[in-house]
Amino acid sequence: GQNIDQPTEMTATEGAIVQINCTYQTSGFNGLFWYQQHAGEAPTFLSYNVLDGLEEKGRFSSFLSRSKGYSYLLLKELQMKDSASYLCAVSNAGKSTFGDGTTLTVKP
Amino acid sequence: DAMVIQNPRYQVTQFGKPVTLSCSQTLNHNVMYWYQQKSSQAPKLLFHYYDKDFNNEADTPDNFQSRRPNTSFCFLDIRSPGLGDAAMYLCATSLDRSNQPQHFGDGTRLSIL
Numbered sequence: 001g002q003n004i005d006q007p008t009e010m011t012a013t014e015g016a017i018v019q020i021n022c023t024y025q026t027s028g029f030n031g032l033f034w035y036q037q038h039a040g041e042a043p044t045f046l047s048y049n050v051l052d053g054l055e056e057k058g059r060f061s062s063f064l065s066r067s068k069g070y071s072y073l074l075l076k077e078l079q080m081k082d083s084a085s086y087l088c089a090v091s092n093a094g095k096s097t098f099g100d101g102t103t104l105t106v107k108p
Numbered sequence: 109d110a111m112v113i114q115n116p117r118y119q120v121t122q123f124g125k126p127v128t129l130s131c132s133q134t135l136n137h138n139v140m141y142w143y144q145q146k147s148s149q150a151p152k153l154l155f156h157y158y159d160k161d162f163n164n165e166a167d168t169p170d171n172f173q174s175r176r177p178n179t180s181f182c183f184l185d186i187r188s189p190g191l192g193d194a195a196m197y198l199c200a201t202s203l204d205r206s207n208q209p210q211h212f213g214d215g216t217r218l219s220i221l
Binding site (some may be wrong): 004008030031040041045048050088094095096098099100103 | 139141148149150151153156158188198204205206207209210211212213214215217
């Protein structure tokens with residue numbers, strides 16, 4: 001079976017750093033994706049991890065520990081436009097299983 | 109710009125009246141996916157095509173069908189929509205099945221009267 005857990009909601013302040021966690025228990029694993037989804041819009045790709053460790057991409061970084069079934073997305077220098085839902089997705093056999101997403105609200 | 113286009117953005121249909129949602133892509137990707145997403149929930153994979161090879165998820169209702177007449181186009185047919193089928197339907201593509209990121213269209217929000 002597939003089980004992906006993320007916190008439902010988080011709030012942070014503009015300019016701060018926030019970490020969004022994702023834990024997974026899946027029958028197979030080929031990699032983990034993070035997507036951003038603004039309300040009423042389509043998800044857009046943020047990052048991808050296949051090996052353990054940290055992947056950095058500008059203000060966004062993503063970490064993976066396969067042995068722990070754990071990933072996090074780190075957002076630095078938060079901006080108001082970062083208010084969105086962040087979806088963790090586990091890839092296996094060419095398909096992705098998504099978590100329910102974490103709704104991040106950035107406050108001034 | 110290469111992209112994934114879904115039409116229409118908003119679709120209203122009557123209970124039990126067949127409806128077709130369309131998706132086109134200019135990315136020349138081999139894989140096309142259809143997802144159903146309800147409010148505050150994860151996108152749920154309905155089916156996907158790898159080229160012409162159709163792959164149905166085990167829990168996708170028989171009410172949902174799909175066609176991919178060529179590389180660029182894919183359709184989602186809902187034969188007899190029920191109130192529970194009201195949702196956002198997302199089309200996505202990926203280059204192949206080797207862990208490439210998915211590129212999503214803007215979605216079609218389906219309402220059932």
